[in-house]
Amino acid sequence: MIQYPQVHGLGDYSKEKTINDLIKNDVLRSQVEEPLKFYQNDTDKNVLTLDLKYQVTMSTPDLLSVVYTGYSYIEVAAHPNNEIYSITIDLKNMTKLKLTDFTTIDTMLAENIKQSTAVTNAAIKDGMDKNDLIIAIQNIDDQTLIKGLKEQWAYNTFYLTPNSLVVSVVVPHAVGDYALVELSGQ
Template sequence: MLKKWMRYMLLAACCLTLTGCARKETGSELLTETKDAVVPVDGKVDPVVEETPEGTAFHLYYGDENAENIVQKTVYVDKVTEDSVMEQLAQTLKLDSNIRLKKISFGMHGGDKVVMLDFNQAFADYMKKLSQSGETVVMGSITNTFLDCYQSELLLVTVEGKVLDTGREAYEEYLEWYPYVESSYKVVDAKLEQDGVSITYPQIEGLGDARMQEKWNDIIRSTEERAMEGWLSGGESQDDSYEVSYVVKTMTPDTLSILMNGNICEQGAVHPYGFKYTYNIDLNTGESIRLADHVDVDRLAENLFAGTGYYVEESAADYFRERLEAIYGTPDSLARSLAGYDYAEDGSAPYGYSYLENGKVWICMEVPHALGDYMEIELDTQQ
């Protein structure tokens, strides 16, 4: 009986030892508990990405020039996989070439989606060499990029299946979104004022590409100076006025979209005349973004004639469609006009204007003075 009891005790001790070994496997009891709380997702999990003419697009997060903030940009690859994402991160963050992502897996914790990344030892060695701010930038960039790419809420990082301990931080629990800024540059006010003319126009500061910054600041300043000269030389009454201001609609590392709002007040007029125009800049290429660059204008024209795929104030919807038919006659004629929207690099005068806001495309279309001079129309399409 004693031998039998001793065998039971020995078996129990072995079980406790095995259990203890399992919990120590990650090098952290807290990390083990965190991993155990994740319910694995069966089957393949695909990234949430956008197919574009330039390639498959996803958002990449990285540190700005001073390593003070995490910023975002859009990159294009042939196919988005964990390897292509890590390749882009490695290039942008200048990671050690020996770093490898050994495994990516997915799960659920409560109602939150979890991405789990397991790196090789070279990753831990590299992280230990960084400063506190450098570590924050690297971890934040990896976390935000993978959470964005796989549309998840939580991320778990390990090294060879064990806890990542940099000496400053032990990554034993879920990581969530790190704070980031959409752009590392600024848009500041510049002014032109003289004899009833008041123009507040945008100028870019802090753009990484100084040549691109100078180019667009010159374009915008020259455009507004010509407008001022044209007004002053037109022989308008001293009681007339010309005012312009601007609103930044999109400001990301990839795109700057600015809507200019103007008013002309003429002596004796009951209401001022309003006008709108835009500046849309691709900050990757330095070129002007035109409506036809990212919208199928033929399909858009058909939708506008059919009364679908866009949003306007309900009270103006019927008039808007009637006006399209009266002015353009056919979708083909409207499409030719839409193809000429926005400033071109050749300096030709645009037929109309568009801007980008919250990932949506808006067009500004001229209407009679009684209806406000211009209508802003939201298109049911992503930029």
């Protein structure tokens, strides 16, 4: 089950429909179609169990930022995974924005991510030691981190809050699959 928001009250039904279709199609493509396509050669019938809930992290007349969290499991996979996905939309132009619309993806960003202690994920919320997550982030090679963010590898996503840019990066499954790193003032 995927829960996703729908925009209302813009005063333009056509614009609302375009934005709502963008939200729906983006999450279905990334969280349902792409994972099933990845495993399509393993069996003719893959069963995907998916539970995603959303949170609107920023909503202004110009921007909408939404983060989805939950879990997924494809029956041929080794184990269930914690999931994170997000979308940030330019409401005026009705387009999905990229991380590069807000920051340069370079060594400086990689270092800011690796030096941050404002980190969390589902595993920490379930009682894991935050230091394990910080160490996992610090052990990511800068070039791998940069490439993952540029190419938007699984778990490499971002969302906005009124006071920060939150970047998600891949960490080992043992520490939660992803880490959310809050970069204040971005």
